Amino acid sequence: MAEGGVGTCPQVFVVDRQASYISQPSGKGSRWPRVSQKFLLLLVGLTLLGVVVEGCFIYRLYKKTEEFSLCKYHPLCQNLSHPQTSGQQGGAIMRQVGPKESNEIPTVPPHLDQVQQKPFAHLTGSTNTIVENKVVVWVDVVTHSMVYNGHGRLSVEKEGYYYLYSKLTLNAAEECSVIQHKVMKDTSAYNNFPIVLMRSKSNRCYTQTRSKASGGEDLWNSFLAGIFLLQSGDKIYVTLENITKIHPGLPDNFMGAFMISPANILQ
Incomplete structure (x- = not known):
C-alpha cells in the first residue's frame, strides 16, 4: 500500500470453462463447390462439341464414299481408274484422248449414245376420216x-x-353431245382385244357467249397422259366418239409416246 494514498484495486480475470466455442466457416471452403461445378460444366460442353465435330467428319466421309461408289459404275470413271482394262474394252475412247501430254477429258463414244437412244413418236394434226372404231x-x-x-x-x-x-x-358449237376421248391398246396377249388405257368423257353443249367471242366456234380441249408397260407388237391409237367435231390444226391435236426405261430395269 502506498504511503499517504489510497491503494488501487487489483485486476481480476475470470475464466469460464463452460463457454461454448462456435467455429466460423472459412471463406476458402465455401468457394470450392462453385468452382467444381463450373469446371464440370466446362468438361460437359467440350465433350458435346467433340461429338458434334466427330459427327461432321463421319458425314463427310460417308458422302465421299457414296460418290465414289456411284461413280465406279460410270464408264468414264472406269476408264480413269482402270486405264489398261478400259483401253482393251473400248479402243475408241483411248483414241479420243490423244497424246499423253493432252489434258482433254475422254468422251463417251458416239456408238454408246446411239445404243442409249430410246424409242419415241410424236403424231400431230388429224383428219375427219372415219375409220374402224372411230x-x-x-x-x-x-x-x-x-x-x-x-x-x-x-x-x-x-x-x-x-x-x-x-x-x-373439239368444236362443240353445233349441238349438245357426249364426247369420249380415249387412248386404246391392242395387244396379242388378249388376242388384239381393244383395251382402254385412258379416257375422258364429257357432255358439251352450244354456248352462245363463247361462240360469239370465238367467231362462231365453241372450242375446248381434252388432254390425257400416263405411264404404261407396253410389249413388243402392241398397237396404240386414239378414238373419238364424234370424230367430225375435231378442230383441224397441227398444234391443236397430237398423240405421242416415248420410252422411260426398259421393262427389266424396274422389275
Missing part, C-alpha cells in the same frame, strides 16, 4: 424405233415403260 388418223408423223401404219395405229417394237399422251381440240 380411230383418229394423223397427218404429220415423227418416229424412232416405232412404226406408224398410216391408219391411226402406232406399233411398239421394244418392250418397256412408256409415257403416253394425247390432246384433242
